[in-house]
Amino acid sequence: MMYSANGGLGKAFDELELNRVLCQHYGVRIAGVILNKVIPSKLKEIEEYMGKAMRQAWGVPLLGCIPDRPFLGCPALADLELLFDRKLLCGTEHRFRHYRIDDINVVTTNLSRFLENMRSKPARTLYLCHCTRDDIIVGFLSEFERRRRAEGGFEAALLICGRDDKYKVSREVQDMMVGVEGAPIMSIPVPTHDAMKAILHFTPKLNIDDTNRVTAAVGHYEPYIDFDELLRRTRASNSSFNEPGLLSLEELKRM
Numbered sequence: 048m049m050y051s052a053n054g055g056l057g058k059a060f061d062e063l064e065l066n067r068v069l070c071q072h073y074g075v076r077i078a079g080v081i082l083n084k085v086i087p088s089k090l091k092e093i094e095e096y097m098g099k100a101m102r103q104a105w106g107v108p109l110l111g112c113i114p115d116r117p118f119l120g121c122p123a124l125a126d127l128e129l130l131f132d133r134k135l136l137c138g139t140e141h142r143f144r145h146y147r148i149d150d151i152n153v154v155t156t157n158l159s160r161f162l163e164n165m166r167s168k169p170a171r172t173l174y175l176c177h178c179t180r181d182d183i184i185v186g187f188l189s190e191f192e193r194r195r196r197a198e199g200g201f202e203a204a205l206l207i208c209g210r211d212d213k214y215k216v217s218r219e220v221q222d223m224m225v226g227v228e229g230a231p232i233m234s235i236p237v238p239t240h241d242a243m244k245a246i247l248h249f250t251p252k253l254n255i256d257d258t259n260r261v262t263a264a265v266g267h268y269e270p271y272i273d274f275d276e277l278l279r280r281t282r283a284s285n286s287s288f289n290e291p292g293l294l295s296l297e298e299l300k301r302m
């Protein structure tokens with residue numbers, strides 16, 4: 048078994064110890080450990096400390112120490128479709144466009160201030176508004192179309208929040224959504240505050256169709272993992288296969 052943990056020092060070591068004891072209880076040998084999401088400025092320190100600690104305490108190598116890369120945790124619209132169990136109403140071609148948490152805005156202002164905000168914020172901003180705010184929805188659609196024509200593209204998206212059984216977007220505004228080319232809009236059946244909270248606590252997973260994130264993840268992780276040692280530690284034909292911490296052939300078959 049290879050175990051991966053998020054990196055700090057005390058917390059990561061405690062998590063590893065709990066999992067090590069569990070593996071030991073069930074007779075599962077540990078091939079090695081990879082620490083994930085390590086604070087970049089502490090990478091060398093943690094790599095040195097944890098590597099020595101695991102070798103001395105458990106006889107298990109540190110196979111990788113991966114610095115955090117925030118982009119890999121940025122949700123794409125496809126992730127939000129999964130989170131809220133809803134599909135984009137339009138702009139589906141942009142399902143794999145990612146948004147930083149810092150670039151998510153809950154709209155509580157009037158239309159004029161909202162339009163000012165859209166023109167001053169980064170083009171790739173995710174807006175949340177309540178479904179009773181027809182003015183905001185129409186304003187978003189109008190600004191999206193204006194920017195698309197003037198600049199050739201606009202990367203903002205809109206989540207329309209509100210319980211289906213209590214609130215609904217007017218039919219007239221729904222008809223307007225159909226006519227705006229490429230505007231990513233999703234209607235989700237939760238209050239605005241709950242939607243924002245859910246996004247903040249959501250950890251997107253790798254999706255094979257999200258080629259941008261997959262490519263970025265491979266390029267980011269590969270240089271930090273000792274694959275040669277990983278293969279040596281998990282190769283059934285290795286003569287040292289019965290060393291403490293190594294997998295048995297039967298365990299390999301179950302992986």
